[in-house]
Amino acid sequence: MKWWSGEYKLDANGKPTKKKRYDSASGSEDGIPFQDKNQAYIYGLDRESDVRNRRNRRRPDDPLGMIDYIDKWFGEGNLRINSNRTNKSRLESVIKPYWAQWTVEDITPIDYDAFREYVTAKYSENYSKNILGLFKMLMDDAVVKYKLRDESPIIEHRRRGIYRKRQTRRVKKRLPIQAVHQIATNAHAVWGYTGWTYIWTIAFSGTRPPGEMYGLQRGYCSPYWPASEPDSDVREEAEQRYKSLHAMRIRYQTYVADKKPVLAAPKYDSWRTLVIPPFLDEMHGAQLASHAKPWAFLSVTGRPLLGTNFDRNYWYPIRDGAKERNSGPRYARWARPEMPAVPEMAGEDIYRLRHWAKAKLDEAGDIPRVAVEARMGHELPGVEGTYSEVTVAMEERIVEYLQGVWEKEVVGAGLWTPPSPMPIPVDLVNAAPPLFSGLPVLEYE
The missing domain is CATH 1.10.443 (hpI Integrase; Chain A)
Structure with missing residues (x-):
């Protein structure tokens, strides 16, 4: 029996294609062959349930560290020279040192919240925004492009507490x-x-x-x-x-x-x-x-x-x-x-x-x-x-x-x-x- 794992085949460059990647089995998880068609059918239903409930992602035997992942992500980027230079500076000076001991899978929403508080407390509003935006790109690609996580640790919460108007733009001096x-x-x-x-x-x-x-x-x-x-x-x-x-x-x-x-x-x-x-x-x-x-x-x-x-x-x-x-x-x-x-x-x-x-x-x-x-x-x-x-x-x-x-x-x-x-x-x-x-x-x- 075969079932779709929810993943796609990779091309020669390691990038996902439009072709579905199927898993197959001739026996149960303990290695004993299926005794009949009904047993294989039930096994397939369980796998489809894993896909629907996002339990199907293959977990690597050797989890990918954030440093290695950042290098891979940056190396495969297709940006202008100026953008590459800016991103490299932000990755090397802020993101890499902070997450050096982490793997991609280990980062939780609580960990991200701590990182966000650290960045916003240490750097200017504009620089913090750029750092957090770059980290979001890393996590989004880890989920969608590289299938290293089930979901991003960045969760946008609805506003809580007393409303404070955010200054979205600096008031310019009048220039006659x-x-x-x-x-x-x-x-x-x-x-x-x-x-x-x-x-x-x-x-x-x-x-x-x-x-x-x-x-x-x-x-x-x-x-x-x-x-x-x-x-x-x-x-x-x-x-x-x-x-x-x-x-x-x-x-x-x-x-x-x-x-x-x-x-x-x-x-x-x-x-x-x-x-x-x-x-x-x-x-x-x-x-x-x-x-x-x-x-x-x-x-x-x-x-x-x-x-x-x-x-x-x-x-x-x-x-x-x-x-x-x-x-x-x-x-x-x-x-x-x-x-x-x-x-x-x-x-x-x-x-x-x-x-x-x-x-x-x-x-x-x-x-x-x-x-x-x-x-x-x-x-x-x-x-x-x-x-x-x-x-x-x-x-x-x-x-x-x-x-x-x-x-x-x-x-x-x-x-x-x-x-x-x-x-x-x-x-x-x-x-x-x-x-x-x-x-x-x-x-x-």
Whole structure:
């Protein structure tokens, strides 16, 4: 007689397939052969009962230790380099040391509760959340993928006791456009016209700093794109769609992994086209005309931003202000005037400008949510995300609104704007060098 054990056959790599794994027996558990068909039938009913009541899991003779299981789980992961590096750090520094003496089977809900209390007491709220989320992935895979446990030790209990509202998000300081303008003005003092354009690009496009900004290439900026798009299908479609609009393409991000520069897909594979207002297109044209290198934004010394200590040498003086400085005679030290601090940005990361970009679009009140989220590189969940799409009319409204914000709140308010660094070439497309591909490219599924 045969019965299904509730498990599936494994492929050559040890991963479950869709083929059921059957157990069989020609005798009872004590080794004596079945005396008749009825005895075998009753034995089979008992095995089916084990399956229904989840008593059928094979228990290994040598229980798997947590250290070995974590190494196996991590080795079979298919994540980006950055995610692998982050997960490895959390596993090595917190999870492995705590569970070093445990086997996968031995962990009970009480043991997990003790671990959760230990983590939340020792680490920050955000780090604790990430650690516990990673441990949950380990336990879920131990149950579903590797069949090492019957169920996860992580049990979500209903709330008990006095209700206390949980702070789900940090309240941001109000950031008026005057503060953003001061950031851009300071950036111009530190970094020239490149800094001025860099700040306004984040604020009016919502591009993710630093990766997507570092990885923005000349050919994907609005003065050249979509004519410079290497994919013919994407280029033809974009040329039809953006005949009367300026647009830039987010195609890559750059970061350092294992001490090497990497050119990779943007976060969450969020390739996207961003329509931009005319004033920003003009800024990009002037900025790109000031140099002939492949990256859109360069350091003060004309090198890729990826190799700089951006926070120390650029962002902190821009955000916190600095005293007047004269040029140094012995090394690359450029003169700059005194810069005021921007109180609204005190302690903030440059990523705050991306949040400002989202809030500014929300202020319009008539730009559909799907268009705003798509611009930020997000996907709407559920039915709304499945059936919604960004239309040209929505993108035209975004351009109209953002151009109006610039003209009314910056130019119309009499805020300072710098002169263009040099005349813009007439034929920008033909003047553009080929797209840069000098960094190793990592492709992901």
